[in-house]
Amino acid sequence: VRELAGRTAFVTGAGRGIGAAAAHRLGEAGAAVAVVDRDEAGAEEIVKQLLDKGIPAIALGCDITDEREVEQAVRRVSAELGGPDILVNNAGVLRDNLLHKTSVDDWDTVMTVHLRGAFLCCRAVAAHMTTNGYGRIVNVSSVSALGNRGQANYSAAKAGIQGLTRTLAIELGPKGVTVNAIGPGFIKTEMTAATAERIGVSAEELQRRSAEITPVRRVGEPADVAELIAFLASDRSSFITGQTIYVDGGRRL
Numbered sequence: 001v002r003e004l005a006g007r008t009a010f011v012t013g014a015g016r017g018i019g020a021a022a023a024h025r026l027g028e029a030g031a032a033v034a035v036v037d038r039d040e041a042g043a044e045e046i047v048k049q050l051l052d053k054g055i056p057a058i059a060l061g062c063d064i065t066d067e068r069e070v071e072q073a074v075r076r077v078s079a080e081l082g083g084p085d086i087l088v089n090n091a092g093v094l095r096d097n098l099l100h101k102t103s104v105d106d107w108d109t110v111m112t113v114h115l116r117g118a119f120l121c122c123r124a125v126a127a128h129m130t131t132n133g134y135g136r137i138v139n140v141s142s143v144s145a146l147g148n149r150g151q152a153n154y155s156a157a158k159a160g161i162q163g164l165t166r167t168l169a170i171e172l173g174p175k176g177v178t179v180n181a182i183g184p185g186f187i188k189t190e191m192t193a194a195t196a197e198r199i200g201v202s203a204e205e206l207q208r209r210s211a212e213i214t215p216v217r218r219v220g221e222p223a224d225v226a227e228l229i230a231f232l233a234s235d236r237s238s239f240i241t242g243q244t245i246y247v248d249g250g251r252r253l
């Protein structure tokens with residue numbers, strides 16, 4: 001069903017991984033898609049795939065931590081594709097370390113990309129959504145928000161995303177905009193492959209270990225997360241707002 005026909009989605013970090021899967025899933029449901037990523041070549045590659053499927057899409061090389069770049073990107077999307085009606089705040093980075101080894105730079109980088117980035121995109125896109133009286137914002141948090149060794153910065157940022165979500169749900173609900181967060185568990189992407197490399201095991205070995213302690217006995221695929229994003233981006237979820245929904249195969253850290 002093309003239930004998102006006529007909608008435009010602005011997906012950050014969509015040049016690969018979970019964001020790319022979300023771009024495909026939203027496009028398959030009928031949305032036009034703005035593929036936003038700091039990695040412009042990655043964004044262009046995903047747009048090529050979307051256009052091949054007949055999905056209207058544009059690539060935007062944009063660093064979500066830069067206020068001017070975000071404002072410009074949203075203006076361009078609004079002019080070329082309309083909306084945006086759907087915002088997926090997905091771009092993210094890791095700078096994992098135990099507290100005593102965490103530099104101020106690593107702390108600031110993680111806070112800036114996740115929190116300042118999500119704030120800037122919400123502010124810019126919400127202006128269009130409230131004018132149109134309709135919007136869906138999906139913020140990507142993580143099971144790490146509940147606490148995870150070696151991720152003080154990331155855990156704090158992902159918990160912050162949940163507070164941002166609850167507050168914007170209150171502020172924007174009366175204007176027809178719902179705001180929810182999702183909390184993926186272990187998902188097979190370049191992010192978790194990089195974690196494996198950092199701790200000195202193969203990506204497959206880390207996946208095997210993770211599957212073993214997950215109730216459904218497997219790790220997640222980007223498509224598992226994209227499915228929930230598509231539901232929260234649709235009209236079907238109109239009475240759900242301010243929530244964090246975990247997509248983790250039953251695993252809590």
Ligand SMILES: NC(=O)c1ccc[n+]([C@@H]2O[C@H](COP(=O)([O-])OP(=O)(O)OC[C@H]3O[C@@H](n4cnc5c(N)ncnc54)[C@H](O)[C@@H]3O)[C@@H](O)[C@H]2O)c1
Pocket residue numbers: 012013014015016017018019036037038039042062063064065089090091092093113117140141142143183184185186187188189190191192
């Ligand atoms: N993979 C997992 O297991 C997992 C689990 C929980 C949460 N998450 C979250 O899901 C989201 C996507 O993760 P992924 O695994 O697909 O990661 P990934 O590293 O594969 O992709 C992240 C994308 O974000 C882009 N990006 C990073 N900083 C940016 C910036 N400042 N401006 C614009 N783009 C930027 C990168 O270029 C990259 O294309 C992240 O927010 C991550 O924290 C992932």
